[in-house]
Amino acid sequence: LNRYIAQAGVCSRREADVMIGAGVVSVNNKVITELGFKVDPTKDTVKVEGDTIRPENMRYVLVNKPKNFLAVEYDPSGRRTIGDLIKNACRERIAPVDRVEKESTGLILFTNDGEMAKRLNHPKVALRELYHVTLAKKATPEDLEKLLEGFVLDQGFVKAKEVSFVKNDPHEIGMEIHSNRSRIVRRMFEHLGHKVVKVDRVVYGPLTKKDLPRGHWRHLTDDELNLLRMTT
Template identity: 50%
Template sequence: MSTERNSSRGRQGSNKSASRRTNNSQGSFKKRPSKFEKKAPAKPVKTDADGIRLNKYISNSGVCSRREADVLIAAGSAMVNGKVITEMGYKVQLTDEVRFDGALINPETKRYVLLNKPKNYITTMDDERGRKTVMELVHMATKERIYPVGRLDRNTTGLLLFTNDGELAKKLTHPKHNVRKLYHASLDRKFAVKDLQTLSEGEFMVEGKKVFIDDVAYVEGASKSEVGIEIHSGRNRIVRKIFDTLGYKVVKLDRVIFAGMTKKNIQRGHWRHLTEQEVSNLKMI
């Protein structure tokens, strides 16, 4: 009896093992990968070192969209290292000289940063004397290298634009484009009505040269020593020199409007990026 029971148990165990093998053969068992099996090679990561498609290069330079660039490339508007390129998909290196309609272009993303400048910062990239510069205030604004458009002297506060868009910077600093710059000047004494009328005539001589004054008025709600003056001249310290010529000392000077932009929501010493609409407005000047 004992032998038969043991034999029966053996047959049952054998049947169970066979059943497990059968189930495994039907897909329930997942094969573990061998450590000796070769892995599929990783796909190479594409970088700008492999070259940039010409249409992307043109688009990144701010000229137009990629789709528009394709049309203009086919029309022969693009040159790489002095050779006209009409091939779709042509790749360029960052070291190549790329021209579009004869003008040298750069694929770097264009940045536009507006700063509300405080006192005691000079408008320069660096200073040999170790004085504080405006670049210290905007160094976290963007990874691209940006530059101040025009200047504000050390003691003048207010709006200062930074960008790496060279064409726009030239436009905004050239007097012929009449870029509006409005200053709030605080004088050491009341500004006489006759002097206000003199500046209101529009032309004024400073150091033997004409300065065109677009508008001048007392600041509403303030004392007669507070004057708003609008000019488009880019001459150094020109507002201070205008009042100095009339015998007044400028105690405080603040640029409150530049090219239609105001200091709204920008605290002193802080900055913000321009909106797309603001950039479009500047390019339409």
């Protein structure tokens, strides 16, 4: 029941439990106070404070973000947004699960599943992310060692899980991190005195850019969604 209420966009599952305990939720006109109560979305009528609610269809849209697009659904100033690219993806209102810089490119997930987004952003759930970083000047092997050893930024201690030159080019760096902190990749290289030309996220958890050109989107497959749920 709490999941049904959350999927209807009323509140979180935890907040739904509070509402159920307060006796303001009914199923088929019977007040339910039992936590963990099961409902059948195809048959049952659920009301919260007398208003009938219905869960939205959950949508999961993966986008290969181009540079200079805001990672939001709409911008009142008229700047280009990911919302412009995915306006035909679904009728439901979807939002990004994490913040991505306007200048950055690569994978970003949009969804209306608030519970999923909350889990993906939980500090204890640090998804594997792989980035392709382009630098204005050459990185050194010592730079890579420092990234692997880690250091302290304003956001706390950070380190790379894996890092290497791409095709032996010291301007091009491939880096794997397990973090959900905004702008962390760019700040790590800036901490080492580098000007970052490009940050491109090529892997996000179990999701990759394979067969997804820049500026395009697609819905997650059932297998991808199951893998994503397993990571959280």
